[in-house]
Amino acid sequence: MTDILITGADWLGGGRGDLLVRNGVLADPATAGSDIERFDADGLIALPGLVDLHTHLRQPGREDTETVASGTAAAARGGYTAVLAMANTTPVTDTAEAAEHVAELGRRDGLVQVVPVGAVSKGLKGAELAELGLMARSPAGVRVFSDDGRCLSDARLMRRALEYVRAFDGVIAQHAQDPRLAGPDACCHEGTISGRLGLPGWPAAAESTIVARDIQLVQLTRSRLHVCHVSTAETVDVLRWAKSRDIAVTAEVAPHHLLLTTDEVLDYDPTYKVNPPLRPAEDVAELRLALADGTIDAVATDHAPHARHDKEHAFAEAAFGMLGLETALPVVVETMINPGALDWAGLAMRMATAPAHIARLADQGRRGVVGEPATFVLVDPTARAVVDRDASASLSRNNPWHGRELPDPVVATFWQGRVTFRR
Amino acid sequence: MRHLLSAADLELASATEIFDVAEEMSLLQGRPVKKLPALRGRTVVNLFFEDSTRTRSSFEIAGKWLSADVINVSAKGSSMSKGESLRDTVLTVAAMGVDALVIRHHASGAPRQVTQWIDAHVLNAGDGTHEHPTQALLDAFTLRRHFRQTAPTLRDFEGKTIAIVGDITHSRVARSNVLLLNTLGADVIMVAPPTLWPSGVDSWPARFCTDLDEVLPIVDAVMMLRVQRERMSGGYFPTPREYTIGYGLTSQRLEMLKVGAAICHPGPMNRGLEISAEAADAANSLILEQVAAGVAVRMSVLYSLLGGADDTPPPTAREPLG
Numbered sequence: 001m002t003d004i005l006i007t008g009a010d011w012l013g014g015g016r017g018d019l020l021v022r023n024g025v026l027a028d029p030a031t032a033g034s035d036i037e038r039f040d041a042d043g044l045i046a047l048p049g050l051v052d053l054h055t056h057l058r059q060p061g062r063e064d065t066e067t068v069a070s071g072t073a074a075a076a077r078g079g080y081t082a083v084l085a086m087a088n089t090t091p092v093t094d095t096a097e098a099a100e101h102v103a104e105l106g107r108r109d110g111l112v113q114v115v116p117v118g119a120v121s122k123g124l125k126g127a128e129l130a131e132l133g134l135m136a137r138s139p140a141g142v143r144v145f146s147d148d149g150r151c152l153s154d155a156r157l158m159r160r161a162l163e164y165v166r167a168f169d170g171v172i173a174q175h176a177q178d179p180r181l182a183g184p185d186a187c188c189h190e191g192t193i194s195g196r197l198g199l200p201g202w203p204a205a206a207e208s209t210i211v212a213r214d215i216q217l218v219q220l221t222r223s224r225l226h227v228c229h230v231s232t233a234e235t236v237d238v239l240r241w242a243k244s245r246d247i248a249v250t251a252e253v254a255p256h257h258l259l260l261t262t263d264e265v266l267d268y269d270p271t272y273k274v275n276p277p278l279r280p281a282e283d284v285a286e287l288r289l290a291l292a293d294g295t296i297d298a299v300a301t302d303h304a305p306h307a308r309h310d311k312e313h314a315f316a317e318a319a320f321g322m323l324g325l326e327t328a329l330p331v332v333v334e335t336m337i338n339p340g341a342l343d344w345a346g347l348a349m350r351m352a353t354a355p356a357h358i359a360r361l362a363d364q365g366r367r368g369v370v371g372e373p374a375t376f377v378l379v380d381p382t383a384r385a386v387v388d389r390d391a392s393a394s395l396s397r398n399n400p401w402h403g404r405e406l407p408d409p410v411v412a413t414f415w416q417g418r419v420t421f422r423r
Numbered sequence: 424m425r426h427l428l429s430a431a432d433l434e435l436a437s438a439t440e441i442f443d444v445a446e447e448m449s450l451l452q453g454r455p456v457k458k459l460p461a462l463r464g465r466t467v468v469n470l471f472f473e474d475s476t477r478t479r480s481s482f483e484i485a486g487k488w489l490s491a492d493v494i495n496v497s498a499k500g501s502s503m504s505k506g507e508s509l510r511d512t513v514l515t516v517a518a519m520g521v522d523a524l525v526i527r528h529h530a531s532g533a534p535r536q537v538t539q540w541i542d543a544h545v546l547n548a549g550d551g552t553h554e555h556p557t558q559a560l561l562d563a564f565t566l567r568r569h570f571r572q573t574a575p576t577l578r579d580f581e582g583k584t585i586a587i588v589g590d591i592t593h594s595r596v597a598r599s600n601v602l603l604l605n606t607l608g609a610d611v612i613m614v615a616p617p618t619l620w621p622s623g624v625d626s627w628p629a630r631f632c633t634d635l636d637e638v639l640p641i642v643d644a645v646m647m648l649r650v651q652r653e654r655m656s657g658g659y660f661p662t663p664r665e666y667t668i669g670y671g672l673t674s675q676r677l678e679m680l681k682v683g684a685a686i687c688h689p690g691p692m693n694r695g696l697e698i699s700a701e702a703a704d705a706a707n708s709l710i711l712e713q714v715a716a717g718v719a720v721r722m723s724v725l726y727s728l729l730g731g732a733d734d735t736p737p738p739t740a741r742e743p744l745g
Contacts, residue, residue, distance in 0.1 A: 198531040312508040312511070
């Protein structure tokens with residue numbers, strides 16, 4: 001591999017400098033030879049490669065909507081160098097063999113590090129624990145377990161899962177949705193708009209009550225909880241309470257919940273149907289505050305590709321979910337950097353360092369110093385573009401940002417010295 | 424008016440026009456030959472994703488009396504179960520050359536979604552728990568006649584108070600009625616146990632209340648909503664008995680109504696549950712008039728969508744199937 005000298009890059013906005021990529025790691029730029037590739041990064045910011053705690057890669061099972069190859073290509077375009085692949089594939093990632101299969105697909109086809117998430121319960125059925133320990137011991141080294149898509153609503157099973165994963169420093173990532181308060185029909189934030197549109201509502205309390213319960217279970221079990229896609233101000237309140245007591249809970253927010261509101265569903269466009277649903281502007285404002293002050297630790301995409309024929313139904317019958325990998329950084333720049341709520345170091349913490357730490361990924365979210373993995377992304381802080389869903393690397397087109405102008409920051413992505421995307 | 428998707432699409436003037444034309448159309452019902460040439464050569468498809476003999480036949484007769492070619496397509500269970508998307512189903516029907524689609528769907532918003540995919544006029548014949556605008560029109564048409572006969576005023580609904588009682592949250596009839604009656608100038612009071620109030624009642628153009636007995640003496644009309652079987656076991660209220668005692672129009676409550684106050688029900692009724700036989704068959708019950716008005720009002724709506732000389736070119740699917 002040829003050395004690459006990146007000149008003038010500003011690591012986390014802390015000052016300009018050069019980065020020398022040699023054999024997959026950062027080397028001393030003073031040792032750069034003459035016969036090397038040069039990359040002019042003047043005016044660009046360098047960030048550690050982004051880590052997505054919440055990606056649906058759909059392989060195995062729905063390769064018509066996404067594959068490890070296409071999903072990780074989208075991730076690399078979005079500035080990511082690692083994604084956690086959710087377990088709700090077909091078959092479900094609920095055994096060591098299934099986890100190793102996903103990890104192997106990642107090694108073969110991945111343009112980013114592909115880290116399988118293990119199911120907490122067998123078949124995501126919420127009844128019995130999956131083989132958590134065997135998944136942890138497998139070469140895939142699973143540390144994050146989630147039944148995402150479904151809530152682990154049984155308090156006893158949740159308690160056991162939290163206790164059990166303590167043995168190998170695992171974490172339970174909970175999709176917080178009380179199925180009795182927000183069942184499978186619930187497809188819209190419960191409020192003025194759901195009432196007017198006659199759509200089954202998903203009340204905020206269906207999320208926050210589960211989070212409150214789980215936090216108490218963390219206190220009981222002295223384990224580690226991660227809350228997926230926080231969407232409501234009520235959940236933020238509960239998280240603030242837990243963090244003020246140093247309870248081991250972390251949380252993520254999805255980019256769409258930082259910008260889109262319930263108003264988007266007024267025309268019943270299933271592109272905006274997502275679980276948890278888009279919430280009112282007051283929740284959006286509170287989520288941004290919580291992300292800025294660290295109550296919410298990370299941004300995670302919940303990238304959820306769907307075939308057109310699974311979306312072009314009546315709103316209540318269409319599939320939940322939207323694409324996110326290519327637009328996450330643009331949305332966070334728009335909602336957090338541009339208004340001054342976060343600086344680049346703060347963004348890197350929430351999109352790379354914290355998620356890497358939560359998932360226990362040793363080689364991700366690192367600093368830009370000699371000896372560290374050459375895993376970083378170069379971003380142009382001022383570029384903007386209109387999102388075109390057809391320009392996506394994803395196999396799916398359920399892109400809620402289509403036609404919107406957003407920042408277009410990613411110039412190049414490096415993963416262990418390899419250029420995985422370059423504009 | 425290009426489509427009729429919501430009662431909110433109707434202004435006072437357009438609703439009044441529909442009522443006035445419906446009065447003309449209703450004269451036809453008494454004639455031996457019930458046919459007008461107004462929509463000759465036009466094709467209306469009743470696309471029903473949910474069974475409804477009453478609404479479908481009412482639209483069918485309305486179209487036929489206006490000389491339109493009317494085709495009924497039952498798409499019940501066709502979308503998800505056959506793997507066909509709503510868009511595919513609708514494009515397939517529209518591709519046959521259709522001027523208007525009358526759509527009944529079990530999911531809220533489906534008719535509005537359909538308007539993005541085809542050029543034909545779309546008429547919402549009831550969508551999920553969202554709206555049923557022609558039901559609201561025929562209810563208001565019936566009430567207008569009643570008010571004109573019993574207590575005429577310059578503007579028919581001005582100063583009139585109308586109560587809508589029952590399962591508001593799941594009722595498309597209630598949603599359309601509250602919007603239309605408000606447009607027409609009536610005061611609307613919604614009466615239900617709080618479990619059957621929709622989310623966000625503060626934004627509704629109506630007062631919400633839990634005490635039927637407080638409301639009955641002041642209303643000029645009371646509209647009783649059907650209680651769906653599945654709500655009875657859904658925990659929205661403890662028992663049918665308790666519901667009837669709290670919110671049913673029982674024979675005892677009939678006496679609380681002002682003289683001449685009208686009783687309405689969109690049907691089908693659960694006699695003995697939300698409405699007693701005495702109330703349903705009372706002299707001031709308009710329930711059969713509502714049914715009779717259905718054809719005339721739907722003729723008027725079809726005419727207002729399709730009858731204009733400045734109509735748009737024949738519908739085509741904008742995009743190929745795929």
